Amino acid sequence: MAHTVNNEESLDTVSQTLKLLGDKTRLTIMKLLDEQECCVCELVAIFNTSQPAVSQHLRKLKDAGFLQEKRRGQWIFYSVNRENNQYELLQSLIARLPSQLYRIEELEKKGLRISCG
Amino acid sequence: MAHTVNNEESLDTVSQTLKLLGDKTRLTIMKLLDEQECCVCELVAIFNTSQPAVSQHLRKLKDAGFLQEKRRGQWIFYSVNRENNQYELLQSLIARLPSQLYRIEELEKKGLRISCG
DNA sequence: TGCGCATATAATTATATGCTTATATAATAA
């Protein structure tokens, strides 16, 4: 069965990606980071969850190759890894979602934005 | 905040859809049924799971509006509901997957195909 | 060096999910 390998591969990778993004917090993180890189403490301030919860979501997204991290001083900034194999699939999904930049603007109003860029 | 309603709605519905399709069996069912309607016993023969397991997956997909059923004699045939709000999103996902028609051809070879159409 | 902040990880708990077994319902055939 020549098709079996690619067939199963595709079904596996797509379903795993959908499972990963089938969580509202993670999906929102991906949308937001696709528009603007952020450090962890900003994401904690934006989402109403604990710091470990955010870290664990970021870990899963990074392990799957969707995110990359970059340290700047004491902060670690996360951004979308556009070299990822599945980036096009990701794009087709998050393109449907409304911009999340307003969340960052709200942070700025509260003075919680880290702008050490 | 004018955007809040649509924003949350979209994030909720898309993440719920992805969670639903983030299961390999359900994703494969959707791909297959998008190509060819099938009755439950065919799906049971195709996937190596029990009849209740298949029924439960079908129930979830139907409850979300992705599938519709139609009784023909003692069989209940499932097919994709193309009127569903999320059908375009569904399409964009399953279009990436390899055809599953070979599974039906295998059924035919084994004489397990229900062709009371 | 020692303290404080940012982040990660480990352990635990709570909840959700998927499967199995058992049973119910509905249609057909004898």
Add this chain to the structure above:
DNA sequence: TTATTATATAAGCATATAATTATATGCGCA
């Protein structure tokens, strides 16, 4: 009618997932 086949549903169990709490690590600054 009774038996058989197809399907759905309910209950129970096992596993997976997400969140919390507690702790560890790493960096910058006094």
